[in-house]
Amino acid sequence: MAVEIIPKPKGRKKIKVSLIAIGYYLSVSLFIGVLLAYFSFYLFENNLNKRLGELSNLIAQKETREAKDLENRIFDFKDKLEDFAKLLEARKKSSQFFAFFGPLSHKRAFFSRLDLDIGGSKAELRGQTESLKTFREQMLIFAQENLIKETDLSALSIERGADNKGGVTFGLNLLLNPQIFK
Amino acid sequence: MSRLVIIILLLVLSFLFGYFFAWPKYQGLANLKNEVNNKETELVLKEDYIFQLFSISRELEKYQEEVAKINYALPAEADIPETLEFLEQACSTNGLALSGITLSPKSSVSASSENPNIKETSISFSVRGKLESFISFLRQMEESAKLFGVNSFSFGFSGGLGEAGQGNEFSFKVEMKVRSWSNVLSENNSGANLQPKQVDLNLDILKNPVLKDLKIFEGVIIPEEKGRENPFIPY
Numbered sequence: 001m002a003v004e005i006i007p008k009p010k011g012r013k014k015i016k017v018s019l020i021a022i023g024y025y026l027s028v029s030l031f032i033g034v035l036l037a038y039f040s041f042y043l044f045e046n047n048l049n050k051r052l053g054e055l056s057n058l059i060a061q062k063e064t065r066e067a068k069d070l071e072n073r074i075f076d077f078k079d080k081l082e083d084f085a086k087l088l089e090a091r092k093k094s095s096q097f098f099a100f101f102g103p104l105s106h107k108r109a110f111f112s113r114l115d116l117d118i119g120g121s122k123a124e125l126r127g128q129t130e131s132l133k134t135f136r137e138q139m140l141i142f143a144q145e146n147l148i149k150e151t152d153l154s155a156l157s158i159e160r161g162a163d164n165k166g167g168v169t170f171g172l173n174l175l176l177n178p179q180i181f182k
Numbered sequence: 183m184s185r186l187v188i189i190i191l192l193l194v195l196s197f198l199f200g201y202f203f204a205w206p207k208y209q210g211l212a213n214l215k216n217e218v219n220n221k222e223t224e225l226v227l228k229e230d231y232i233f234q235l236f237s238i239s240r241e242l243e244k245y246q247e248e249v250a251k252i253n254y255a256l257p258a259e260a261d262i263p264e265t266l267e268f269l270e271q272a273c274s275t276n277g278l279a280l281s282g283i284t285l286s287p288k289s290s291v292s293a294s295s296e297n298p299n300i301k302e303t304s305i306s307f308s309v310r311g312k313l314e315s316f317i318s319f320l321r322q323m324e325e326s327a328k329l330f331g332v333n334s335f336s337f338g339f340s341g342g343l344g345e346a347g348q349g350n351e352f353s354f355k356v357e358m359k360v361r362s363w364s365n366v367l368s369e370n371n372s373g374a375n376l377q378p379k380q381v382d383l384n385l386d387i388l389k390n391p392v393l394k395d396l397k398i399f400e401g402v403i404i405p406e407e408k409g410r411e412n413p414f415i416p417y
């Protein structure tokens with residue numbers, strides 16, 4: 001009689017049981033893990049909220065009225081300092097005109113009127129010379145001066161005396177280099 | 183209940199709990215962490231900023247005289263009486279007679295064309311005296327820490343050729359401006375919170391020898407006697 005050996009499906013059954021068990025434990029672990037993660041996030045969130053509150057308090061403590069006032073004062077002064085520096089840089093000394101103009105005056109010329117516009121660096125002069133020659137010499141002196149940009153003759157009259165000689169009355173507009181007033 | 187059902191149930195529960203509770207919590211946590219980091223950075227920045235402000239304040243205390251001159255040059259309100267007193271005193275010192283002072287009306291106090299922070303009040307006046315005295319007067323004005331701006335002046339000699347001499351007097355007309363300062367941008371800076379920003383305060387101007395030479399007019403009078411029972415009768 002032939003003996004048939006049929007292997008028991010022992011192994012297959014064991015494997016099936018093990019996979020379900022592994023799946024079971026894994027799913028339980030996963031579920032517990034998710035729960036733990038949630039609670040750790042919850043605790044961590046509480047700690048962070050507490051830290052955030054502390055930081056907000058610390059910041060609020062730093063932002064005192066005194067600090068804010070100091071900030072306003074310093075920024076105000078900074079702007080004022082910059083404006084003052086610009087003013088100082090742009091400052092014009094009107095008295096400098098006389099130191100400039102004196103040496104340019106002809107020895108025989110007389111200036112009877114001066115209107116000086118410091119901002120516009122313009123000088124309107126009225127004057128007299130004893131002759132046309134002197135007047136021309138005065139004009140030449142002005143023309144040779146680099147700090148005088150333009151010389152415009154606005155008026156001129158000659159008064160002849162009995163000896164056919166006479167004084168010259170003139171009006172001049174000078175456009176000056178602003179450096180004169182520095 | 184079979185284990186397979188439990189596995190499926192747990193997986194579904196894990197997914198649902200994870201998706202609807204744990205994941206949003208995690209995202210909220212990440213945002214919160216960012217917020218805490220931002221706050222920590224803000225705290226450090228503010229601490230540095232406040233330290234910087236106090237350092238600048240201490241540094242400025244070393245230049246009290248120069249700071250006083252700058253505040254004197256650019257006061258919040260133009261001190262016209264003090265300016266007039268200065269002019270009177272400067273005229274007197276230099277042998278000039280002051281007359282005909284005209285102030286621009288309040289409405290014509292205008293912002294400087296170059297700088298909206300600076301307001302200018304125009305003053306016109308006449309003085310009579312020698313040219314040398316007038317030049318000396320102008321120099322005294324130029325030495326003032328007020329940085330008076332002389333817009334223009336004019337003078338004339340009434341005599342003719344040959345009459346002018348060293349002793350002759352002239353009549354001078356001067357137009358000048360007095361300045362005041364208010365920070366028109368300060369409203370932008372009036373928030374309740376400190377906002378750390380760059381403080382690049384250039385103190386070089388405080389070391390400028392020109393500033394050292396400028397003088398503060400010290401002729402301000404403090405009233406000694408005040409209070410009358412009836413101020414509407416002659417004293």
